[in-house]
Amino acid sequence: MIATAPLRFYIKTFGCRLNQAESDSFTAQLASYGWHPVARDHQADVVIIHSCAITHTAEQEALRLCRRLTRLTPPPFIVLSGCVTAAASLNKLTASGASLIVNRTDRPNLAQLVLKACADLPSSCRTTVTPAPPRTRPLLQVQDGCNFFCNYCIVPHTRGGPISRPLTDCLAEASTLIANGAREIVVTGCNTACYQDGHYRLPQLIEALVNLPGLARLRLSSIEPGTVERDIADLMARYPLICRQLHLPLQSGDNTTLRSMGRRYTSEAFRESITYALGRVPDLGLGTDIITGFPGESEAHHANTRQLITDLPFSNLHVFPYSERQGTPAATMANQIAPELRKQRAAELIAIGQTKRHNFARSFIGKPVTTIIERFASDGTARGWSSSYLPCHVAGLQPAAINTLVSFTPTAVKDDTLIGLATAP
Ligand code: SF4
Structure with missing residues (x-):
């Protein structure tokens, strides 16, 4: 059985890109059941903490977040997954207050397990909800x-x-x-x-x-x-x-x-x-x-x-x-x-x-560079990343340029950021 009411969920991802990729997959699976990703943990009915255990500090951060969420009114349904479930002792995991712990073996079925565990959970209809933005570079x-x-x-x-x-x-x-x-x-x-x-x-x-x-x-x-x-x-x-x-x-x-x-x-x-x-x-x-x-x-x-x-x-x-x-x-x-x-x-x-x-x-000043525009900043410049992974601030573009590959020639650099005017197509 799956949840009758579509719930709002928030995923907090710690650690590497691999964890981010897995969180994206959880998001896609839950969204396919009509669940809504939100941008803040206090707006969610269900919070999934996809944890990292690469250092002791990373492990502590995930467990601390679990404990903080249990103090919200009302507390969300908390799911703990990721490397901490393998690295931390059972005592620590239990003391975190997580409602559901998904270990490595069960991770591919995380969405199904969450849906099942939340089958009878009513949506709290928490007010002001900020939809989570989609990832521009999946x-x-x-x-x-x-x-x-x-x-x-x-x-x-x-x-x-x-x-x-x-x-x-x-x-x-x-x-x-x-x-x-x-x-x-x-x-x-x-x-x-x-x-x-x-x-x-x-x-x-x-x-x-x-x-x-x-x-x-x-x-x-x-x-x-x-x-x-x-x-x-x-x-x-x-x-x-x-x-x-x-x-x-x-x-x-x-x-x-x-x-x-x-x-x-x-x-x-x-x-x-x-x-x-x-x-x-x-x-x-x-x-x-x-x-x-x-x-x-x-x-x-x-x-x-x-x-x-x-x-x-x-x-x-x-x-x-x-x-x-x-x-x-x-x-x-x-x-x-x-x-x-x-x-x-x-x-x-x-x-x-x-x-x-x-x-x-x-070294890129005066050389043509390409970037995929991800967003516009409040100063009107378009933002993206160069092929060589440097941040780019490009002037002279319209909002329709979002998610398109544009060329520009940097005329200045601020720290590591390439700054320039878009080249006419
Ligand atoms: S053991 Fe760890 S650091 Fe070494 S290659 Fe594997 S993931 Fe990388």
Whole structure:
């Protein structure tokens, strides 16, 4: 039995793009039963918290939100899903006050479970409702899970091993997104390099997607170094509609630290992959993730990371001080680094990253750039993202430009933002 009255629901998503993709799927499924997504948790009859357990802090945030929602009058029906359901103890989950806990095995059936659990729940007809805006760059989840078992990461324990969607399913969903107006699709997964459907791997999937009629852009999320990054660079060189953005999480530029992290490449191999990609794809936006202060990281190890970052033209640096995650081998390693030093090293690398990003943005002054317009700001400029993943502020456009691919030539840069006037079509 399903809920007789269509309910209002709100989904709070923590963590990665994969979680966002799953939340989008929950939204689509519940909306297909006539339920209404709303933009604020206090307006909802049902709140789904799709949680992340990548750090202890992320876990705490999700559980804290659960407890806060139980204090609303009247409290919504609270659904807790995501990695916290695998990482936190049963006591903690129960104490959170969630009305329904959906674990990993049941996640594909989340919408059905929620509908069933809320079958007799009356809509509270809460007043002023702000409809949730649709996503302008929809996410296409092509796989879940990872079996790389990096020593600091809880994900293989919370999400399990890799499972890929059949290629035909991915293409069918992408076609539906395009038919519904999507111009850009973002391919995401837990470890997309593990994608495999028979003899189809990630590069074959990407090639099939870019050949779908009506697609203006395809963007890829993070790809593990030492896997298929060269094939992806080759595809970018061949297909201009693949966004000029490559995110390879380095984590450390020091080989001793990489070994201790359980990563599968050396700093030299990483450098060679990046050099190869830059040679194939001009104006490539290069992103990476770095963990500072991993157990045992000495000043010399940190200096190696700093050097590699300085040498390579990164435009998007995500730097995080190491955070112990209970249940991972790294949490019990000797030589834990003092939290202050972890933060200090992160701050140093973040500052380097900001300068590099600004310089990368400046390199586009005077060059033609394209962007898909997502919205208009109150100052009348149109907003979007460049192929290389820089924010764009474009003047001289009308509202009809929303969701169209437009060209402009940046004449100025503010921090990392490209600013210019639309080119006449
Ligand atoms: S590749 Fe490593 S860091 Fe990434 S999800 Fe798998 S185990 Fe975690």
